[in-house]
Amino acid sequence: MKMDKSAQTLLLVLIGVCFIGESTIHTALMDKLADTKICADRDCSYVISVASALEDYVAPDCRFINLRRGQKIYVFSKLRPAEGAGVFWSGSVYGERYVDQMGIIGYFPSNYINETQVFQKHTVEIPTTDVDFFCA
Numbered sequence: 001m002k003m004d005k006s007a008q009t010l011l012l013v014l015i016g017v018c019f020i021g022e023s024t025i026h027t028a029l030m031d032k033l034a035d036t037k038i039c040a041d042r043d044c045s046y047v048i049s050v051a052s053a054l055e056d057y058v059a060p061d062c063r064f065i066n067l068r069r070g071q072k073i074y075v076f077s078k079l080r081p082a083e084g085a086g087v088f089w090s091g092s093v094y095g096e097r098y099v100d101q102m103g104i105i106g107y108f109p110s111n112y113i114n115e116t117q118v119f120q121k122h123t124v125e126i127p128t129t130d131v132d133f134f135c136a
C-alpha cells in the first residue's frame with residue numbers, strides 16, 4: 001500500500017500521541033503503599049484528626065506532601081501497612097505561610113506528626129484503589 005505524504009504525517013503524529021499517552025500513564029500510576037486504609041467515612045471526605053508536624057519531611061515523589069515542623073495537618077486517611085512497611089497517613093497542610101500547599105492531599109509518615117485533636121472516633125476500613133496513588 002502506498003501512502004501519500006499527509007497520511008504518513010498523520011500516522012507519525014498518532015504514533016507519537018500513543019507514546020506520550022503511555023509514558024504519562026506510567027509516571028502517574030504509582031505503586032500502592034497499602035491495600036487497605038482507615039477513614040472516617042467511605043469517601044474519606046471527613047477530617048479524622050488535626051496534627052502538628054514534629055519534623056520537616058521532604059516528599060520523595062508526587063504521592064507525598066512536604067511537611068514543615070510546626071505545621072498543622074488535617075488527617076483524612078490512615079493506610080494499613082503491609083507487615084514491616086512504614087506507616088503512612090494522608091492529609092493536607094494548612095497554614096497562612098504556605099498558601100501554595102493549601103488543599104493538596106498527600107501521604108507522609110505518621111511518625112513525623114503528633115495528633116492533637118481527634119474528631120472522628122468512628123472509622124471504617126476500606127480497600128485502597130489505584131486512584132488513591134494517582135498523581136501527576
Ligand SMILES: *[C@@H]1O[C@H](CO)[C@@H](O)[C@H](O)[C@H]1NC(C)=O
Pocket residue numbers: 054114115116
Ligand atoms: C503531642 O501532643 C500532645 C498534646 O498536644 C502533647 O502533650 C505532646 O507533648 C506532643 N508530643 C510530642 C512528641 O510533641
